[in-house]
Amino acid sequence: MSLDKKKLSLYALTWPIFIEIFLHMLMGNADTLMLSQYSDNSVAAVGVSNQVLSLIIVMFGFVATGTSILVSQNLGANKLETAREVAFVSLSANLVFGFLLSILIFIFNDQILNLMDIPQELHGEASSYLTIVGGFSFIQALIMTAGSTLRSYEFTKDAMYITIGMNILNIIGNYLFIFGPFGIPVLGVEGVSISTVASRTIGLIAITFVLMKRIPGIFSFKKRFPVQHIKDLLRIGIPSAGEHLSYNGSQMAITYFIAIMGTEALTTKVYAQNLMMFIFLFALAISQGTQIMIGHMVGRRDFQGAYERCIKSLKISIIISLGMAVLFALFSGQLLKIFTSNEEIIYLGSILIWLTIILEPGRSFNLVVISSLRAAGDVKFPVYIGILSMWGVSVLLSYLLGIVFGLGLIGIWISFIADEWLRGLIMLRRWKSRIWMNKNFIGKAESN
Template structure:
């Protein structure tokens, strides 16, 4: 199953991941775009709720990240049984964890929104979305884990096809509940929430079927809770989650600052970041494909190929991200008019997209190099640097420039740029030091 046997290129591995991520982003943007025809306040409410849900998804992601890396390393080392054991224990852990977090969101969504101090006019719809989508978030936990397993086995197209189906169902559901054809009641945010949950449920059924078909005997392993696999999952996953939690936590703090500026500023942020997602998805797809390839290379102890793969992927990512940022900046005004006719939002949003030309190359460093470090088992260093930079640079400068100096969202975007470039350059230096060559988990386990 190792990559050298199949000779799978980065392109062959990455393009289905790109399409899948694109469609995931499209699903979120479909909600935003359709709701923008209904109400700008509804867009802001869903945007704030998704800020909370993204934090929850990170909690699920720590298992999915560990799954991807460990399955890739085991397959690279030709440890087929161990790869299956990792996949099964990951699904069980994330199912239990998902149920717990779903119950907590369902029970305490009001208190969560109060902590964020969002405008009163947004709270009703934000609570509705958070209750319905958050209450069933365990479904997303299972989809993420199953998808990570399929991608590590290099079945990236299967995950892509399932995401296509989920998007189609989500858009159909949005249309029915927002525009109310055939006498169907117009439910707005509630309808979008229901559509999201139903499409994810059907997606979970589909990906479960594919998992059983593509990996014969996956659920017939002898050990459901092998201690070593659990330790390795936690050893990789918890630090990785720490980095993502720090990022999402810092984003929630910055959203709190933006809320001080008012509902229009919140809405502008949502629209601008929705467009930005389509810029950095190239780097995100490349980083995930690179992580799988490097995981296999680390499993078979081909460290030099792993080193070169990261550098090549980084160069590709920077070039593509920079080019896409320029294109989006040139067409920022008509793109923003897809979402809103508010001239103030369009003007400020366009400035933010132009600033993205500087931001996105820096983000490429973080996405590609940090994924490579994780795949090599070097998971703690990115967390330490990330926490210091995200809070010491991004959050601090957002408040200083955006609120104290009165630059508003422009000041916030400048803080994003400073954070991404500082962390990115530090990560590149770490990769070039090659200290990660002694971090591989498969090698350590075998030596014991």
């Protein structure tokens, strides 16, 4: 299946991706919102556990990212059989990798939380959530890979519908286990964990059937397993995941600094970042749609079209992100009151949302331009710059401003702003240099 150039548009690709990501975020926020009616400590415990799980998801993401790039470029080059083989190999690889990581999380969850040095009153609930959700995280690995495959084939609506179903099931499960209607036992964090795993399991079953319908022969057994595709996935996916891995690792280090400030600071961070996710949601959806388009353009060697697509997407993303940040800042107090009645959390959280007006346009550069560079095969440069900036700017300034100079969460948000803008401007300069034109995977494969 080769995507028709006239048929393929940013809007057609992006709106289902937008709704899918929105619903993924809603699932996490449903946990937070419902738990906030149960206990602020439970919110903080789940927030810390999700910080760890985000790092694990990035580990799965290196295969999913490689899948998206390779499948898109091969479809653009009209190499249909190769695209199907890549999808099959990706699912197989993430299944094995997912099982291994799930087992490690299940066995060492207490040791992981001890490294985070979280307050003792949060440890029990955090451990429960991490054990259950982390122990079944291989399910998320498969859903991510299957979703990347469907989006690369332009079946973005299918992934969206499955996510809608998963969210509905998750919210129902949360309601049953948190509020205990009909005599059902109130399980709190443990109940949220069970609900999350159950909804994902049903989602995996559904997306598997969709893959078999949309891509006939994807699970066909071959006598010779195409090992070369594993090498290609690693070659593209590992550097791509490196940038995400560095970001999540730096966020864990910063969460450690915030844990020193106390449970209230941790809770404020969770609430503020939950709102921020909805602000950069548009930029995230635009970046994923742009990545698919540029992957196809590079596959058919339309480099000028790819260059212009990135710049147009970036402009759209900056304008929307800025507008959303201003809107959320104006209503930050009311939005935070949805989660908590603690006036100190609401006051500090509102300041953080106002700072987001400066932060989010910078984040748009990174989301859109880095996705474009990856789609073109330029995967290593963003990692090198990312590691230097995230740790040399974000983590270092978080410690200096937040801890040493006593600015707390405000100092940490300032460090986020400095990191996003520095990396973003460097990435834009890289894109404008057009070095990426010589790094696309299809071109290299054909020259080898």
